[in-house]
Amino acid sequence: MGLLQVENLSVEFKTDEGIITAVDKAKIAINAGQVQGVIGESGSGKSVMALAIAGLLSPAATMRADLFNLDGHDLTRMSSAERQKIISSNISIIFQEPTSSLNPSLTIGYQLDETIRFHGGGTRKERFEKSLELLNQVGIMNAKRRYKEYPHQLSGGLNQRVMIAMALACQPKLLIADEPTTALDVTVQSQILDLLLKLNEEHHMALMLITHDFSILSETTDKVYVMYGGQIVESGRTYNLLSQPYHPYTKALLDSVPHYGMHYKKGRRLFNLKGSTPSLDHLPVGCYLGPRCPYANKKCVQPPELRSLKGRKVRCHFPLLEDDS
Amino acid sequence: MFASLLKQLGTLLISLLGLTVLTYILSLQSNIPIHDYKSSNVFLQYFEYLQFLLQGDWGISSIHKRSVLKDFLQHFPASIELIALALTLAVTTGLGLGILSASRRGGWLDNTLMTSSLIGYSMPIFWWGMLLVLLFSLTLGWTPVAGRLDFQYNIEPYTRFMLIDTLLHHNKYGFNAFLNALHHLILPAVTLSTIPMAIIARMTRSSLLAVLKSEYIRTARSKGISKRRIIWIHGLRNALQPILTISGVQVSIIMSGVIVTEYIFAWPGIGKWLLEAVSRRDFASIQGGVLALSIVVIAFNLALDFLSIYLNPRLRRPS
Numbered sequence: 001m002g003l004l005q006v007e008n009l010s011v012e013f014k015t016d017e018g019i020i021t022a023v024d025k026a027k028i029a030i031n032a033g034q035v036q037g038v039i040g041e042s043g044s045g046k047s048v049m050a051l052a053i054a055g056l057l058s059p060a061a062t063m064r065a066d067l068f069n070l071d072g073h074d075l076t077r078m079s080s081a082e083r084q085k086i087i088s089s090n091i092s093i094i095f096q097e098p099t100s101s102l103n104p105s106l107t108i109g110y111q112l113d114e115t116i117r118f119h120g121g122g123t124r125k126e127r128f129e130k131s132l133e134l135l136n137q138v139g140i141m142n143a144k145r146r147y148k149e150y151p152h153q154l155s156g157g158l159n160q161r162v163m164i165a166m167a168l169a170c171q172p173k174l175l176i177a178d179e180p181t182t183a184l185d186v187t188v189q190s191q192i193l194d195l196l197l198k199l200n201e202e203h204h205m206a207l208m209l210i211t212h213d214f215s216i217l218s219e220t221t222d223k224v225y226v227m228y229g230g231q232i233v234e235s236g237r238t239y240n241l242l243s244q245p246y247h248p249y250t251k252a253l254l255d256s257v258p259h260y261g262m263h264y265k266k267g268r269r270l271f272n273l274k275g276s277t278p279s280l281d282h283l284p285v286g287c288y289l290g291p292r293c294p295y296a297n298k299k300c301v302q303p304p305e306l307r308s309l310k311g312r313k314v315r316c317h318f319p320l321l322e323d324d325s
Numbered sequence: 326m327f328a329s330l331l332k333q334l335g336t337l338l339i340s341l342l343g344l345t346v347l348t349y350i351l352s353l354q355s356n357i358p359i360h361d362y363k364s365s366n367v368f369l370q371y372f373e374y375l376q377f378l379l380q381g382d383w384g385i386s387s388i389h390k391r392s393v394l395k396d397f398l399q400h401f402p403a404s405i406e407l408i409a410l411a412l413t414l415a416v417t418t419g420l421g422l423g424i425l426s427a428s429r430r431g432g433w434l435d436n437t438l439m440t441s442s443l444i445g446y447s448m449p450i451f452w453w454g455m456l457l458v459l460l461f462s463l464t465l466g467w468t469p470v471a472g473r474l475d476f477q478y479n480i481e482p483y484t485r486f487m488l489i490d491t492l493l494h495h496n497k498y499g500f501n502a503f504l505n506a507l508h509h510l511i512l513p514a515v516t517l518s519t520i521p522m523a524i525i526a527r528m529t530r531s532s533l534l535a536v537l538k539s540e541y542i543r544t545a546r547s548k549g550i551s552k553r554r555i556i557w558i559h560g561l562r563n564a565l566q567p568i569l570t571i572s573g574v575q576v577s578i579i580m581s582g583v584i585v586t587e588y589i590f591a592w593p594g595i596g597k598w599l600l601e602a603v604s605r606r607d608f609a610s611i612q613g614g615v616l617a618l619s620i621v622v623i624a625f626n627l628a629l630d631f632l633s634i635y636l637n638p639r640l641r642r643p644s
Contacts, residue, residue, distance in 0.1 A: 056543055088549025095540060103541040105562045105638055114558075115548045150638040163544070170548060 003173055003206050004030045004053070004091075007067035011045075011052050013060055020280045022048040022061070024230040027306070027313075030174060033204045035197070037217035037238065039253070040227035041277050046210050049227070050178045053208075055087040071173055089119065092167035096179040098159035102151040108135075108162050109147035115169040134165040139195060157188035164195065174206040175199075181216070193220065214257055218242055226250050229278055229288035236312030246309060246319040248293050249273075287317070295320070329640055333630050340623055348616045349374045352384065355608030359384035383616070384609035388602070393613035396598065401617070402485035403473060404583055404594035410510055411517035411579055416572060419522040423529020423568075428556055430534060438526065445523030450582050454516040454589040461512060468512045471591035475509075478502040513590040517582050521575035528571045532564040539563075562636065569633045573626040580618050 011023040023045045030036055040046045052063050068075040071090050075083045095101045103111060112131040116122070122130065128147075135143035138161040151159055160180060167175055177196060181189035197220055200207045209221060217224055217238060224241050226234040226249065234247035245251040255271035275292040284290050286301035293300065299317050306315045349371050352359045360377050362370040377383070383393040422442070426435045462470045473487055474480065480490050480502055488510075491503035536542065537560050545559045584596035591597070595614065602610035634640045 054547055056547055058538075085549065088547065093547050095544070097540060101540045101544045103545070103559050103563070105636070106559070107638075114550065118549050152639050166544075166548065 002029060002069065003032045003034075003071060004028065005067055005069040006053065006065055009049065009052060009063070009065040009068070011048050011057065011061055011063050014062070015281070017281050022230050022280055023052060026225075026227075026232050028053070028225070030206050030208060032173060033200070033206055034223070035200055035207045035209065035221045037221035037224045038208065038210045038227060039212060039214065039217060039224060041212060043277055043280065044227040045230035045280075046227050047178050048230075050093065050176050050208070050210050054091050054093045054176055055084050056093070089170065090172055091174045091176060092170045092172035093176040093178060094160065094163045094167055094180050096182050098156055098163050098183070099151055099154075101163055102159055104151055107148055107150055108154070112147075112162070112166055112169060115166045119170045130169070131165075134168055135162070137168065137199075138162075138165045139191075140165070155188075156184050157192065160184065160188075160192055161195070164192075164199070168199065168203070172205060174208065176208045176210070178210045179212070180209070182211075182213075214242065214254060226253070229283055230280060231288065231315060232306065232313070233289070233315045234313065241312065246312060246314045246321070247316050248295050248318075248320060249289050251320060287315075326634065326640075329634055330631070333627060333634075337623060337627050341620070344616065344619050344623070345375060345378065346371065348612045351615065352608060352612040355387075355612075356606075357387055359609045359612065378616070383613040386602070386610045387607045388605050388610075393609050396610065397595065397613055397617050399485065400593065400595045400598040403487070403592060404587065404596060406486055406488060406510065407513055407517060407586070407592060407594060408579055408583055410514040411583075412521070412576070414514055415518040415521035415525055415575060415579075418518070419525025420529050420568070422522075422526040424533060424556060424561070426526065426530040427533040427537065428552075435530075439530070442523040442526045446520045446527075448519065450516065450520060451585050451589060453519060454513075454586060457512055457516055458589070469509050471589075473509055473593060474502065474506050478505060513586050513592055516589070517579060517586045520582065521572075521578055524575060524578075525568065525572060528568050529564070532567045533560050536560050536564040565636055566633055569629050569636075573629045576625040577622045580622055 006026065006028040009023060009026045009028070010021060013020045013022055026045075026049055028049075038046045038049070048057070048061075051057050052061075057063055065076060070086060073086050075086065078086070102108070109128075109131060112134065113127050116127045116130050121127070131147060132143045135146060140146055140158060140161050146154065146158070146162075151162075154162065164175075175196070180196065181192050184192060193216060196207060196209075199205060209216065211217060221238045224235065224238045225232050226241075226247065228249050234241065234245065234250050236246075241250065242254065245254055252271065252273040256273065273292050278284055278288060278291075286303050287293070287296070290296050290300045295318055297318060302317075304315050304317050306313050309319055352374070353367075360374060360382070362373050364370055364373065381394055383397075385391065386393050386396055389396060422438055426438045429435050458470060461467045469475070478491075478498075478501075480487065480494070480499075483490050483493055487506040488503060491499050491506055493499065494502070533556070537556070542555060542559055545555050550559070583594065584600060586592065587594045587596035588600055595618065599611065599614040599618075601607075602614065
């Protein structure tokens with residue numbers, strides 16, 4: 001069953017230099033309990049897309065969508081207050097910097113308690129017990145002590161667990177994790193990921209993992225979206241997409257990751273895509289990857305459409321098919 | 326927490342030391358010696374001066390021939406009433422207008438408030454005071470022109486706080502006098518509070534707007550918390566630090582403003598007393614008045630520092 005369907009989602013920012021399109025006609029569909037990944041470099045629009053879906057864009061941004069269905073509600077036909085209410089009771093989001101995402105002058109307990117009060121409520125005692133239960137669920141020892149502490153007294157990993165506990169307090173059907181492990185130590189990264197996947201299974205809570213790290217996605221997700229320049233350039237089942245990328249950008253991303261067991265001869269270099277990510281206010285004509293693409297052709301000055309190809313969606317005039325590789 | 330409190334007390338001692346050195350030098354300028362010193366060494370005399378101060382001997386006023394400290398304590402309550410009301414007015418209204426402005430950012434209300442606050446704090450206080458008298462006292466006749474109480478009331482000075490003394494009468498006469506005193510207090514307090522109010526409003530707005538952009542506010546929004554709660558609980562608490570700091574500065578602005586305000590409204594407080602002392606070269610009173618007013622400013626700032634330590638958990642409980 002479809003939990004979230006979004007079609008032609010665009011987010012624009014008005015700046016002094018004109019209008020910048022941070023997300024360009026994105027199409028997202030997530031089923032209940034599914035784990036999906038969104039990958040892209042910084043500035044590719046993946047975080048803006050997450051904020052748009054969670055209804056947290058800054059007032060400077062305008063957002064449009066042809067279809068925005070969440071848990072059976074058509075969000076395009078609602079006032080913003082109603083929309084916010086439905087979004088906040090169905091979608092929770094956690095961010096890259098857990099420590100600055102928590103209010104520094106309120107205790108962990110107060111912030112958890114407040115969240116529970118806005119989602120279900122209960123008496124003071126019930127809320128306190130619920131808070132401790134949530135802290136236990138996300139693997140925080142000494143929940144009673146942590147309850148009284150402030151975010152600056154906890155490590156980044158613990159704060160991310162608190163963020164997850166707060167997200168759970170909203171009993172969401174979808175949890176968006178926007179680079180949840182980027183700011184954390186490597187050992188803590190896997191703990192947080194394991195926790196997210198455990199909660200996904202236990203609560204049947206869909207998960208949208210936003211990252212720039214393929215190694216996170218490969219083991220965890222069912223489906224992956226690849227973003228570049230605000231557009232989704234390729235999407236499909238994770239295993240197929242990683243083992244046989246159709247879009248040159250996906251291939252370039254995969255080739256630039258060092259693998260264990262790769263033979264590094266002296267002088268051999270890791271693949272890197274020439275040039276740098278275009279800034280959103282100076283996007284190239286036609287295909288946004290064009291100037292950097294090793295396979296680019298005359299036709300690439302025309303913007304490619306997202307088209308279906310063997311069960312995948314690809315935005316490229318010359319997708320890399322099996323016989324090419 | 327104790328470490329930071331001790332540090333604050335240390336700074337307090339240093340500023341008091343500097344202050345007394347200053348007033349000591351001031352007291353030496355008097356043509357009639359203010360204190361009788363036993364030693365002839367200027368340095369040792371300073372310590373004798375400190376001793377005199379601690380014993381409550383702040384010198385004898387050359388015009389009134391009375392103890393300076395007694396004179397000061399007699400005039401100070403009238404000023405405290407004015408200062409307290411002005412400060413309360415400045416902080417509450419300033420905070421309120423700042424919050425209102427920040428929550429309607431870019432709207433016409435925000436623009437109007439910010440423009441008028443700019444005018445408010447660029448206004449010279451003596452001119453503003455006279456404008457208010459011209460409009461509200463002379464043209465509209467809503468408020469008295471000057472003074473602390475109408476002549477028809479005769480109030481026994483127990484505490485010398487008019488608002489308290491009138492109520493100590495426990496009868497209709499006392500209550501009417503109380504209202505009359507309050508009526509006299511309004512215009513001077515408004516005059517005195519205008520500049521600090523404008524500054525506090527602008528600081529509240531900018532500080533709150535900066536906080537509202539932060540990531541934890543985004544988290545609070547994602548939890549579905551109401552807008553009012555986000556501003557009052559999540560926003561204001563974190564925005565308070567710079568507001569408190571600037572409020573401390575406002576106390577000293579009010580202390581200097583009170584002198585001008587009391588002169589305009591013929592208010593029988595410390596400002597009028599000090600101005601008279603200055604115009605008649607009464608060094609003992611000047612020295613004493615400067616010392617006392619500065620101590621009040623320092624004490625206020627110390628209290629605000631304690632408050633901000635209390636409000637900031639990162640200072641209160643270092644990890």
